[in-house]
Amino acid sequence: MQISARRVDKTTIFDVIGDIDLANSPQIRKALLHEIREARTPKVVMNLTKVRYIDSSGVASLVEGLKASRDAGSRFILFGLSPAAREVLQLSRLLKIFEVHDNEEQALAS
Amino acid sequence: MQISARRVDKTTIFDVIGDIDLANSPQIRKALLHEIREARTPKVVMNLTKVRYIDSSGVASLVEGLKASRDAGSRFILFGLSPAAREVLQLSRLLKIFEVHDNEEQALAS
Amino acid sequence: MSGDLLLKLELRSNPNLLSVVRGAMERLTEVFGFSAPECRSVTRAVDEALTNIMRHCYRGKLDQPIEVACSRVQRRGSAVRRTGLEILLSDRGPAVDPAKLRGRRLDEIKPGGLGLHFIRQSMDTVEFKRLRGMNQLRLVKYLQPSKQD
């Protein structure tokens, strides 16, 4: 798994490549919490287009990001969910809790 | 692996989905030889866009198709090679022996 | 229930190997005849079960043994005979306390407590057993009747 950050105006976009599982979800969590809590970025977007699989520990990291952004009064957005990523959020009853968009354009315009 | 045939004018296009390996290369071979030897189709095209992997038995089946088409005075064309498929033909020194195109349009126009 | 071993995997409790097992399970479920969503769901169940073993049983130690044995099984007894994929996961960690094997309520928004839900939602059978000093988790998923051979 590789994670890298891009800045577009006041938004940080994290591009993630590869599966998110127990081997790397702590790294995702750390990057997210730093951006939301320390950098206090008003809008954080996760580009999941190249993520085929997310396990429960990955979902937990995303939930932590969501909670931190609510606490900080900022926004946390996902886009580009694969079938497996969509399913895992659905099974967790979280698909409607997250702000989810189809692509980067929509995520940025939102 | 799934293989299905389409007819466009005097050309038969085989759409293959999935890896070609020892488990199914006899099926590829049979479909090809039937089309070339029995149906005597003047132009046979293999759509390999959805084939990620081809093993040596798959290469052998393609070589049989090529030889049969030479014997029959017909044409045998491949398109949509994945990196692994391209590599395996290169390693076999067959990449320049086969007629290979990038996409269906070019394969049909050729 | 009669088993016919298809594949056995032996690995260490290193999370880097989770993707390797998923790679094998994705293909095995496909070859077995499951639909694409079923393949993803069985693969997820095995992945989550391994994650639980690594986290809760072996508490993050990276070099402990885990075994994943996949067999074709037949369910008899009922009027219709059904073919299933059985996956036995074994570890040598301390005995699991069955009382602790509970996920959290799904109507809360908080991290964690999801793995067991995913496993139970995916599989037709989920059984924990302690056997000869090993924890054994038995998962079975049956093919849809139309796909029976």
Place this chain on the structure above:
Amino acid sequence: MSGDLLLKLELRSNPNLLSVVRGAMERLTEVFGFSAPECRSVTRAVDEALTNIMRHCYRGKLDQPIEVACSRVQRRGSAVRRTGLEILLSDRGPAVDPAKLRGRRLDEIKPGGLGLHFIRQSMDTVEFKRLRGMNQLRLVKYLQPSKQD
């Protein structure tokens, strides 16, 4: 040469399982640190070696045992220490005649005789051995010096 077992696969000599092993090898080689072309090339070598066992050793029988053991090894001796992935393939078929282990010339256009070429082109070490009633094929691929840990 000291080995550190990463993964062991046990399967039957059924060609339907080739894709399952490829699924595991694709991910294992990636996790190990190989480049994408190297991952494809090592996966191909293992696939072709299994194909040869199924065809030539077990002559198409579908239920015979094969084992694939993957370990991390270190090459010492030379000035630079290099980390490699060792893959040991074992079968219980009749002894392989070393004289027969030859591919065809590559300048002919004819089907067959390619598998051994692919294996030798992919791997740094290719060794056949007869050991305790088993054929053992040992394949090793070393990481590029820049990728050494």
